[in-house]
Amino acid sequence: MTGTLTADLTADAAVRADDRAHVFHSWSAQALIDPLPVAGGQGSTFWDYAGNSYLDFSSQLVNLNLGHQHPDLVQAIQKQAGRLATIQPSMANDVRGELARRISDVAPDGFEKVFFTNGGADANENAVRMARQFTGRRKVLSMYRSYHGNTTTAISLTGDPRRWANEPGDGSVAHFFGPYTYRSPFHSDSPEQETARALEHLEQTIVLEGAQTIAAVIIETVVGTNGVLVPPPGYLPGVRELCDKYGIVYIADEVMVGFGRIGEWFAFQAFDVVPDLVTFAKGVNSGYVPLGGVVISDRIAEHFDTVTFPGGLTYSGHPLACAAGVATFEVFERDGILERVRDLGQRVVEPALHEIARRHPSVGDVRGRGLFWAIELVRDRESREPLVPFNATGVDAAPVAAVMAAAKKGGVWPFSHFNRVHVAPPLVIEEEELVRGLDVIDGALHAADEYL
Known part of the structure; x- marks a missing residue:
């Protein structure tokens, strides 16, 4: 998708200006945020005006079960x-x-x-x-x-x-x-x-x-x-x-x-x-x-x-x-959505996440079912000390923020909360996309390992 997108920086600036001037965002200190202007989406992917595309590994707010723009x-x-x-x-x-x-x-x-x-x-x-x-x-x-x-x-x-x-x-x-x-x-x-x-x-x-x-x-x-x-x-x-x-x-x-x-x-x-x-x-x-x-x-x-x-x-x-x-x-x-969710969860996601946990010392636990999983990050597997404290903000939240930034740089937009990264893509995601997204998260977790 990235190769077919064209940047429109004029539109990006206009959307950003209206948002920052007039939109009051939820759960946010208004002057401390910089929302991403989104230009469109299709299936499991959405893209911005700067020509970047992202696999939507959070289904927006875990609601976009049938993906973007389902016909x-x-x-x-x-x-x-x-x-x-x-x-x-x-x-x-x-x-x-x-x-x-x-x-x-x-x-x-x-x-x-x-x-x-x-x-x-x-x-x-x-x-x-x-x-x-x-x-x-x-x-x-x-x-x-x-x-x-x-x-x-x-x-x-x-x-x-x-x-x-x-x-x-x-x-x-x-x-x-x-x-x-x-x-x-x-x-x-x-x-x-x-x-x-x-x-x-x-x-x-x-x-x-x-x-x-x-x-x-x-x-x-x-x-x-x-x-x-x-x-x-x-x-x-x-x-x-x-x-x-x-x-x-x-x-x-x-x-x-x-x-x-x-x-x-x-x-x-x-x-x-x-x-x-x-x-x-x-x-x-x-x-x-x-x-x-x-x-x-x-x-x-x-x-x-x-x-x-x-x-x-x-x-x-x-x-x-x-x-x-x-x-x-x-x-x-x-389309047999329930059956494919069970299949992808058991055959693709679960084994991949357990292998990721084996490779990364920052991963304390992986758990979930279907297309709904959490990777819990720790500073020490023995003590299970969370990678970031409960309700962490600012510099305290930096380790997980670094993981999220690395994932987004790799073209994947996951969901995070405190010391966890969640995997919750659209239920219509193609298997190749799912594997690719998990590979990006695997790479992004090196940013968490560096804090140990």
Whole structure:
């Protein structure tokens, strides 16, 4: 791709000038950033105005599951825009209803209703609202290592440091430690022991917080930004049992890992568990038009048959977004997306990352599933001291910044968070591209080795 691109430095300067003068960016000190002007994208690649192209190893924000400018999604939006661009959510709409039906079809039995939102944060907000209305309780438990969104309750649920500056928020939230076998907070020495101790800790938290006060437990099925933490065997079924024991609603946050990221329609389907509410966004239509939602179990949906649900959004189930969602289902089924994600994850990514870990002393752990992996970087494999401190900024974050810079120089744009580099390319990535991107990351990790 690089050889076919032509630089347009005039356009680059114009885009950069407007952005710096007028766009207020999220999670940023505005004068300390320099956003990359992006000119276009196709498949697993995007490019800037300076003639540089990048393999998108982060799928933007782990949402671009079907890649840039997928023709089926683009055509679906264009066709819908020509027929009916928008309609309010209180009216029935064909593509909204079809997408809800298709989501219900791939959910477990007993999930017939879908409430549409604009994205993941408000999906989590509304799932919590449903749980509170259904149980008559207020409190919600969530993990310290988590991210659930930036709206009031969602950011309060979030465990990572982005919550701190937004406090006080929703005061009816309490946090607990989830399983993390590489850095066990329970001093476990096996996945089985980690499961048992993590569940014991969760039950103690429930008892001490007052089970009769707790409406819901919300868990990212595979913790995303905060580590790509795959739950050890038995953990999620154990959470299900605790929720049943104490009458608590189990919310599965599938915003990042739903719709194929680990090779399943919903990630919880790989872990022998069925939640009560399932939140989604991102991969449902690759973010081509903002869309999220809550898949609702029948027992909770029935509560609202005669009780008004106190929530709604002007753009709930927007026809353009739903048209792209319907097209997403068609592409997944026609092209065998789930099967190829499982194949590429097992046959290409997993062995390559383990070989990378063997070669680089800065790699403490690699973990993941499907096309969702984390490389955890350390200063010392024995002590497992992180390469950069928790919540590192500025000079403290330099080692991982150096890895990212080396990867980008090699034409790969990965995702990083604290002492980790994540591998999360579009699910449509070609095998040759995937291998090439992993090779670039392999080379970039020499920058981390130099800090040991």
